[in-house]
Amino acid sequence: MALSISYSFATLALISIVTLNPCIAFQYKKLNYSSSDYSDGLTWISGSATWYGAPTGAGPDDNGGGCGFKNVNLPPFNSLISCGNAAIFKGGKGCGSCYQVKCTGHPACSGQPSNIVVADECLYDICSDAEHHFDMSGTTFGSMAIPGQEDYLRHAGRMVILFARVPCNYQGMNVAFHVEEGSNPMYLALLVEHTNGDGDLALVEVLESTPGATWTPLRQSWGAIWRLDSNHPLQGPFSVRITTLTSGKTLVAENVIPADYVPNTVYESAVQFSPEL
Structure with a gap:
């Protein structure tokens, strides 16, 4: 005992x-x-x-x-x-x-x-x-x-x-973007989720819906959260381009985040990487 x-x-x-x-x-x-x-x-x-x-x-x-x-x-x-x-x-x-x-x-x-x-x-x-x-x-x-x-x-x-x-394989799911709490017209923070294949990211870029707009790289804030500190009010809807770390593959989610997005909300794209490395 x-x-x-x-x-x-x-x-x-x-x-x-x-x-x-x-x-x-x-x-x-x-x-x-x-x-x-x-x-x-x-x-x-x-x-x-x-x-x-x-x-x-x-x-x-x-x-x-x-x-x-x-x-x-x-x-x-x-x-x-x-x-x-x-x-x-x-x-x-x-x-x-x-x-x-x-x-x-x-x-x-x-x-x-x-x-x-x-x-x-x-x-x-x-x-x-x-x-x-x-x-x-x-x-x-x-x-x-x-x-x-x-x-x-x-x-x-x-x-x-x-x-x-x-390779990651999120069957039946596309890449999704969680707009983080605190995002506003001058600041946009995104958590990238459910990425097939490599799973990891080296670069996240955003394209605004304004004439002549070019892709703007986000800074890695921490972990899988990427942020954009803007010097002007950001204009949506936003397209997002992501590039993987392991193999350098690129994917574009067009107009995935609406102009009237709500912080702390997930926006699923219509695109996904293939489940391979």
Whole structure:
């Protein structure tokens, strides 16, 4: 009985620490990382993984994070998201990139891959324990387990994983633009969502509906949010041109944001990248 109580207390303490410290991992013994594996056509690379937040949650309490994505507990994300260290987050330009992750070194590992999206940044030194570190939502970490053994796997806390970059595929959805709160005639901030293929962005530009208008680049504000601070009242409707980071593909959403847009509103375009890298 004493052993059972001690084990339960340790488990609760672990979950409690993870919940109170978003995107922070734990210091365990040094892990060994194997070389890449190409057995199934993907380039599987060794990295490390931890988890945070509620065991079956989406990570941070606000269901968002360092990329600015909203409601990641709901479709199409379904809580399958992760923080990434510097090599993955890329100063915010890695936001929206998609990976498959799997584990094989724990008795609860299924060895089957899970699809995840980078939606946050792993900020602390422990996230540098390997060249590539994923601090996953509890749901994501558990998804690598044999069905029914998710909690057993989460008790590992930190482990070696294999990961592979894969194209994003938001089936039945087009690229969407969330006009951020605070946008006004002199300031426009956009969150770009549901980008197939690369998933990541290197450049976002806006075209006003005025004679002789040219494409104006937005500045990356933070994460996947891009902003335009204007020296004149902006005239819509607005077309948006986006360029991906990984392969440099370009897509134009014509007149996607109306002149009478409402801040904190999503405007879905009629265009989408192909789901390939």
